[in-house]
Amino acid sequence: GENVEQHPSTLSVQEGDSAVIKCTYSDSASNYFPWYKQELGKGPQLIIDIRSNVGEKKDQRIAVTLNKTAKHFSLHITETQPEDSAVYFCAASTGYSTLTFGKGTMLLVSP
Amino acid sequence: KAGVTQTPRYLIKTRGQQVTLSCSPISGHRSVSWYQQTPGQGLQFLFEYFSETQRNKGNFPGRFSGRQFSNSRSEMNVSTLELGDSALYLCASSLKVLAHRQETQYFGPGTRLLVL
Numbered sequence: 001g002e003n004v005e006q007h008p009s010t011l012s013v014q015e016g017d018s019a020v021i022k023c024t025y026s027d028s029a030s031n032y033f034p035w036y037k038q039e040l041g042k043g044p045q046l047i048i049d050i051r052s053n054v055g056e057k058k059d060q061r062i063a064v065t066l067n068k069t070a071k072h073f074s075l076h077i078t079e080t081q082p083e084d085s086a087v088y089f090c091a092a093s094t095g096y097s098t099l100t101f102g103k104g105t106m107l108l109v110s111p
Numbered sequence: 112k113a114g115v116t117q118t119p120r121y122l123i124k125t126r127g128q129q130v131t132l133s134c135s136p137i138s139g140h141r142s143v144s145w146y147q148q149t150p151g152q153g154l155q156f157l158f159e160y161f162s163e164t165q166r167n168k169g170n171f172p173g174r175f176s177g178r179q180f181s182n183s184r185s186e187m188n189v190s191t192l193e194l195g196d197s198a199l200y201l202c203a204s205s206l207k208v209l210a211h212r213q214e215t216q217y218f219g220p221g222t223r224l225l226v227l
Contacts, residue, residue, distance in 0.1 A: 043218035101154040
């Protein structure tokens with residue numbers, strides 16, 4: 001089955017810096033890659049997703065890039081703010097399968 | 112539009128008991144998936160239901176079961192609880208209609224289960 005590796009497990013940045021989280025997947029048939037943000041006491045919330053026919057997608061301060069050849073995708077957050085502090089999860093799916101999640105990255109943005 | 116709701120939010124049980132968790136999806140969503148979240152294993156898929164039929168199943172023992180009703184609401188049941196079943200159980204709904212195309216999954220707040 002699919003295996004998703006996520007790095008780093010923790011990431012500390014200063015407010016205003018950029019943050020990058022990377023994920024690799026094993027199943028070349030995967031074609032859907034969402035990113036979720038989970039705050040304490042809440043369920044994961046989708047922040048951005050990308051499908052395999054697209055190499056990059058942006059939404060304000062957030063962007064995701066996908067390299068199908070290398071089987072990795074990354075989340076980029078620019079101009080980080082303290083409210084960006086949370087746990088971020090990447091996931092992959094072949095469409096038929098459900099989501100396989102990475103282990104998560106705890107992002108801490110210091111003022 | 113109301114989000115995914117889960118009840119109860121917190122639950123304490125003892126080993127050997129059974130528990131039933133409930134999930135109400137977003138209106139119009141017919142696909143419901145369940146996940147178990149623990150600090151050690153992360154988010155792990157339990158099962159997916161669509162139109163009252165189980166469409167996918169994760170690698171969990173038979174003590175974990177689920178069902179979906181005609182109004183798309185779903186329940187999951189864990190029998191003979193073990194200490195290791197302590198976790199946050201998350202439900203997610205989506206508009207996924209085509210079996211081969213994954214759509215956005217919207218998560219509920221989860222039910223935190225503690226097994227003593």
